[in-house]
Amino acid sequence: MSKAVVLLSGGMDSSTVLALALSQGFRCFALGLDYGQRHRSELTAAKKISAILGAEEYRVMKIPIGTLGGSALTDEDIKLPRQGEEGIPVTYVPARNTVFLSLSLAWAEILRADTIFIGVNAVDYSGYPDCRPEFVDAFQALA
Numbered sequence: 001m002s003k004a005v006v007l008l009s010g011g012m013d014s015s016t017v018l019a020l021a022l023s024q025g026f027r028c029f030a031l032g033l034d035y036g037q038r039h040r041s042e043l044t045a046a047k048k049i050s051a052i053l054g055a056e057e058y059r060v061m062k063i064p065i066g067t068l069g070g071s072a073l074t075d076e077d078i079k080l081p082r083q084g085e086e087g088i089p090v091t092y093v094p095a096r097n098t099v100f101l102s103l104s105l106a107w108a109e110i111l112r113a114d115t116i117f118i119g120v121n122a123v124d125y126s127g128y129p130d131c132r133p134e135f136v137d138a139f140q141a142l143a
Contacts (some may be wrong), residue, residue, distance in 0.1 A: 003027045003113035005104045008058065010046030013119030019052055021117045029111055031053040031104055035096065036066020036074045061103060070094050088127050097130035101139050116143065 004026040006018045021028050030050040041085035043060060066074030066132050072081065075116040078090055097120065104116045120131040129135060 001025055001026050002027065002115060003108075003111050004102065004115040004117055005108045005111065005113050006030045006055070006117040007100055007104055007119065008032050008046045008050060008055075009119075010042035010044070011119070013121055014046070014051050015116045015119075017054075017119035018049065018055060020063065020114075022053055022055070026115060026117075028055045028117075029107065030058040031107060032058065032060040033103070034060055034062045034101055035093070035099075036064065037093075038073055038076070052094060056067075059107075061105070062097065065096060065099055068094070088129065092128050093128070097128075097135070098139070103143075105143050 002025070004021050006014070006021050006028050008018055008030040009013045009032065018028060018030060030046065032046045034040075034043060046062075047058055069075045069078075071092045072078040073093050081090055097118065101116065101118060104118070108114070108116055118136070120136065122131065122133050122136075
């Protein structure tokens with residue numbers, strides 16, 4: 001059975017991706033990332049979801065990307081928007097998925113896992129540049 005690292009935030013997209021990976025027969029190792037996000041409850045949910053769905057391990061890695069600021073998700077001085085915005089939203093965390101995927105790639109190498117799952121949505125990516133199919137394709141080529 002192949003091993004996979006699954007980026008698991010505890011939100012709907014990543015939880016669905018974990019269920020999908022498990023349904024495809026992967027031995028799943030779930031990785032949560034504490035990057036200083038405001039919505040800390042998702043990490044608690046991710047731990048519960050990984051146990052309920054049957055991930056072999058759930059690990060949380062603390063990374064200080066939020067200390068850089070620049071996003072309403074990590075900087076309390078930036079107001080959360082009440083409605084959609086034009087262009088890249090203020091909730092975009094610069095390079096977040098690049099960092100997340102890089103760390104998941106490192107863990108995949110350690111585990112000798114040949115697959116990484118991430119729950120980004122190309123239809124409803126909210127203008128985040130690191131959720132576009134071109135970004136995912138580029139990272140896949142790099143990995």
